[in-house]
Amino acid sequence: MRTDTGQVIHLADYRPTDFVLERVDLTFELDPTETKVEARLIFHRRPGTDPAAPIVLDGDELILSGLLFDQVELDPSRYDATPESLTVRDLPESAPFELTITTVINPEANTKLMGLYRTGGIYCTQCEAEGFRRITYFPDRPDVLAPFTVNIVADKDANPLLLSNGNFLGGAGYGPGKHFAAWFDPHPKPSYLFALVAGDLGVVEDTFTTMSGREVVLKIYVEHGKEPRAAYAMDALKRSMKWDEERFGREYDLDIFMIVAVSDFNMGAMENKGLNVFNDKYVLADPEIATDADYANIETIIAHEYFHNWTGNRITCRDWFQLCLKEGLTVYRDHEFSSDQRSRAVKRIAEVRHLKSEQFPEDGGPLAHPVRPTTYREINNFYTTTVYEKGSEVTRMIATLLGKDGFKKGMDLYFDRHDGEAVTIEDFVKCFEDASGRDLTQFSLWYHQAGTPLVTASGSYDAAAGSFTLSLEQMIPATPGQPSKEPMHIPLSLALFGENGGKIEPTSVDGAEYAGEVLHLTGRTQTAVFHGVGSRPVVSINRSFSAPINLHFDQSPADLAHLARHETDHFARWQALTDLALPNLLKAARDAREGKPVVCEATFVETLIAAAADESLEPAFRAQALALPSESDIARELGGNNDPDAIHAGRQAVLKQIADAGKDVFAGLYAAMTTSGDFNPDAKSAGLRALRNSALTYLSHAEQTPARAKAAFDAANNMTDLSHALTILAHRFPDSAETSEALATFRERFAENALVIDKWFAIQAGIPGAKTLGRVRALMDDPLFKRTNPNRMRSLVGTFAFANPTGFGRADGEGYRFLADQILDIDGRNPQLAARILTSMRSWRSLESVRADHARSALIEIERAADLSTDVRDIVERTLKG
Template sequence: MRTDTGQVFRLEDYGPSDYLIPETDLTFQLDSADTRVEARLTVERRDGVAADRPLILDGDGLTLESLLVNGAPVAESDYEATADRLVLRSTPPAKRFELTLVTRTDPSANKALMGLYVSNGVFCTQCEAEGFRRITYFLDRPDVLSVYRVCLEADRKTAPLLLSNGNPTDSGELEHGRHFAVWHDPHPKPSYLFALVAGDLGAVHDTFTTASGRDVTLAIYVEHGKEARATYAMDALKRSMRWDEERFGREYDLDVFNIVAVSDFNMGAMENKGLNIFNDKYVLADPETATDMDFANIEAIIAHEYFHNWTGNRITCRDWFQLCLKEGLTVYRDHEFSADQRSRAVKRIAEVRTLRAHQFPEDQGPLAHPVRPRRYREINNFYTATVYEKGSEVVRMIRTLLGADKFRAGMDLYFERHDGQAVTIEDFVRCFEEVSGADLAQFALWYHQAGTPNITASGRYNGRAREFTLEIEQSVPPTPSEARKRLMHIPLAFGLVGSNGEDMTFDGADGATVEDGVIHVRKRKHVIRFKGIGARPVVSLNRGFSAPVTLSLEASAEDRMFLARHDNDLFSRWQALNTLFTEALIEATQRIRGGKEAAFPDELLAYPAEIASDETLGAAYRAQALTLPAEADIAREIGSSIDPDAIHAAISGLREAIGSQCAGTFGELHEALDSGETFTPDAASAGRRALRNVLLDYLSAGTGTPEHATRQFETADNMTAMAAALAVLAHQFPHSPQTAQALAQFEERYRGNPLVLDKWFMVQATTPGPDAVERVRGLMAHEAFSLANPNRVRALIGTFASANQTGFHRADGEGYRFLAETVLAIEKDNPQLAARLAIAFRSWRSLEKKRQEHAREALATISQAKELSRDLRDIVERTLA
């Protein structure tokens, strides 16, 4: 574990390294307790660097066994080796020389899951961001690109499979039952993309023929007996490869592509060149054990990691400040892939829900930072929603600004110009400026400036002048270390909707640039006059969520309901209804806090039956439209002095009222959707199941009895239906005998399947009420739970802290104290995981005063602990600042 050094890294301090390592030759003699690593590095001084300039290599907890320069031992006085760095005080006069060093490591003792470690008897690595330095001393930075040759040696019986990056070139037998395999990656890559896997695994094999006719051998490796559950992942991989050829002209460039699923992994997956290592929850799926959401996540994450082959691997980041250049861009690409595979409107709604749930609070709290940060203490803490999700939105806006053809031309230029390079955001943006002739300087503030812009808008119609006037104003709230903000270039897609539901045409507009259905907001305030408007329109603004902003549009409830019924932009239809729900829930929350009963508009209670029955809309879309805002969404909109118990009561009240009002329609549709068809994970079938499960939630709340959910649980022939029914039982009827029986049956049936049992942990972790803390504490003693496994921790502890608003934010502060003690326990072995759990405290200042004080005390408890890792200290100190 790296303890905090206090060092802050700044973008303005970047400078190229004095030395490069163009070739890396590694030999691993793998042993679970004592692995020997020999690294033969071809080192090259940059032009102008003198031989007396020291070579400083990064390390992390290493022990140096030997050191040679050009085959000769180095005198002890000529170098310094510590656990965390190796300094060669001077180098040979020749520009190139060979450095050979041997280190030893204990993979079985590596509980941080960074570098080389063992997961269920399988050797594997995780090197992003700075894990390679835990394997050998190196210039462990993304702008040092090297061609790798790797030889793996291991016991054949325990590790018959030996994998690394690139293509296999040799293999054979060694003495004492050991064997070896040699891999060569011809594409220069940074050390964070290095990977190896060695163990005894089963496999699913296939092939893919590229657009140019090359055959690529594909394999997905999983634990023996789980091969059948990897077939969907293989199908998703092949679809991803074809899509990237068709949409971006990107063809795969090696002879083999391997994926390995491991059970202990800090992240979702890792895009190591030619050898992707995955958390097994994003590979393994079948109808009995995986929900439709699991299938969709597998599809998206398989695609994401494959797409990194070009956006991240062939072109990588110059430094970690440019992280969004690979992550945000690749998230945009995987979003587009999923939209093409499924429903574009439904996918967009899901993306925006995620952005608002995770990135908006980040922008509005103490952890706010630009899409491209300017400073960091621990880079692991900047794998954030801002870098990933907001970074994706910025790329999407470039496409909106330039149009599909110029966007594709800019991407083509980017690939052509920067292949094999480590580059910056400026390099990326410049490609689009050159192909379009556009000046993107103001737009580039989206990369450089933190905070979510606010847009306020209002409109008025002048029938005599046949003119509609729209007033738009932008502002960007202050964020930590950045009080004054510059004006942004915000593309707002819009429509002026007429009484027939169609967009009205107009003769012209002045006051802002308006083109191709987009208003370009560049100034603080725009007054836009649309001419030739024959009747009062209803404004549909920020269609498709064309810009990641908060929007306050002056509109009546009647206008919002009109858009919910008639807007031809499906995202905006959903947004209008979601806004109506949100406004009603905020008012209900305020009434409850004032000691009054919640009350809801009659039309809002009746409309869900109308939309549920509208077969012109896809089932998946109707499921999204009927899903109420989450408790955290309402808390974010209220903004201050938040009472989670009142919000929970308001949402429960609205769900019950709608369920009661629409019981007849919902009941008939719920039964009709139970077609008994064989499960398939396609989008249409998944949409029908999603709609049925939303209706179950409402029906159970409306009747106040567990009968509907119990029946669905008992008759379910797939995990989607079963898990949804279990959640309804646990969340709405936590103390009923039906719930106790269902939980026991689920546990007994899936006791031997950790990934499915995670769903059991999650359902109970999110069960609301004051007894949630005690329930979670009790579940930590379950034989299937382990603080050493990130999946188990995220399923129980992470879900409790992030998704159980009444449990985590219990009024007496016990939820905060529990999380603080658990974070400190985990931090001893896995600082990354502990730091990510601590992010749950980020919005503590928005709570009402008593909860604020309890949360502050819990954060102080963490902060005052001795020898904190820099991962955790960084999060806690920024949260408290």
């Protein structure tokens, strides 16, 4: 099932390997440009397979320098070696045999950052999904599991630290100026979980005592001098370990757990067994360099990678089509962890904001695919929000369907039944069926059908009968390769509220399964009748976002305002405020395009300001309420023929009207929402800062001057407040003297801190308007800009393409042409990074015709380029075709 040739891979073609891998012994002699890798692999032929079949091992840009069969040099007539594969013939029918393969690789020249590479003097690996084949020839697929022993030899002065997976066996000197270290991982694992790190790093150490009383050594390695900035990551790790024991009964299983932070990394982090490798932006934090959002991300991602120890490592995927089995499930687990650590309602709002802004457009565009796809061309392109975030939502729905106890029984059975195995979605779902006795056949369509379901609802109240009738219809739109869909099983959390704001409890419900306030929509159309309803109810549907759907339910502004005041589910209260805001924002975009004045409904403005002033609500929730739907949200709701300039102008006009109407409230919040004492990243303190900064945003619209934001910038004593004030200055008053001064001050103060300078680049890349392209071009010539660093490219080029609709979507098409040039440049060094930034073009068909033509031309320019990587070709062809 090779994917490195650009061929289309089909789930239906899966079959086990002809040979079983029993063990792996690796020896690395590290050198910046000529690292020698010796792999001793013991195999036996799988019973029942063709006794004449050769073994075929994967490679990627490899050169074979030695090959032994049972420690004897193999006759060249028995094998064929190319950079992409090694084929060995005439093998034993049943007896085990050993292949010893030697390759020489160049870590310094590995700009793809896949396999073994060297950056900043540190040797580092990234093997998921198919990076191990860049190290040695190997059956590089997730269903090939074996224990690994690793020996590392390196220059002692340059590389005092030699790390790999598992437990440390020992080390010693190894000739003049060198030393070695040996590691053994007793838990069979696939090659994508292999890790090696070598170099000179500082360390933060701690211990954790497991629920069975074992003491585990914890180490986080960072650049020298940055050790204090790893304290929060260590705290998050210990809390994660404790939570996983208490919530899921999962205990850590090695003597040591290590994290290494590196600055050049394609992903956020990697869960390699016992040796997690992290992008340093998700490890390093202190009040001077990290925002509250950074602290929250560190907490979440530390937890996510640790939770993979069981959901991904101990139980892994049979093949890459099952990727959501580890990623979606583990995202669900990290969401639950963060919800328990912080505010569950606020966390849920943040999750749904991200889902709607990233996954819904993916599901509704040319890159749409099921949570469990059936074909792919380049697996790296399927590390998507559909697999991760929608996959998490599917797991959440299983928990909703089965209830807390039923879900726990299913998870316990999954861990017990499949520990040490490589499994499928069907295996996972079967555990819940067996544990609960519930048939999940229809529900499993969530894994197999792409597209976001649209549920249309309408209701009528019969006062004489004391009943409320709710009619529902579901529709799943056509997506690439799936023109027609079957009805889904959609769990809708639902409640009825009376005129006094209290919840109405119906005596019975006909026409649909309704239990625990969850209505189960299983047909294409369905009608539920609620009896014992003494007054006309106000209905709240899809509370806590119980299903990842689009809901069309015509409710009056008065009813939505009623929910915004009385809903006991705070997520649903926020959703009511959002549903009040969206019609105003959509109308504002249309009016701005036609040159008409923008006027908001009074009910919307009054309800929003009342929510902001409501001291019974936590500050973090009020900050979320004040953060109106984004420009990308508005574009998604408009559906097509979108003009980014009109959307931006309309939204700004709405913000101004809210700001003017609530100026006194916002001034009061800005004065009151302060924290005392030393900076604390906890949820309560972060909520106070969030609401204060939301108030500052609205005051900048009401006052139409940079003075207050500049004063906030000058007074800020933490990165949250400092970067927010700078963002207001840059985005609201880009040409002011105050903004120029603040940008220069920020750059000078943090020039030596790469993570903070990433923020400086990103803030400027997000400045609205056509002029920003010129600014971005100039910033690429700044001495601080580094093209080879993925974080830096994402901060400038990525932010411009993903988060600046008016700058990127200039009417003359120059933004799209700029991106085409950058994609082709990046692709030559780092295809994964290029492909991910290119997905910013996924919604090009929703633009108005002039912009759409420009976008299409830019995509065609990329498609026609010579020597395009499989990663980028896959994305560009699907984007143009869809």
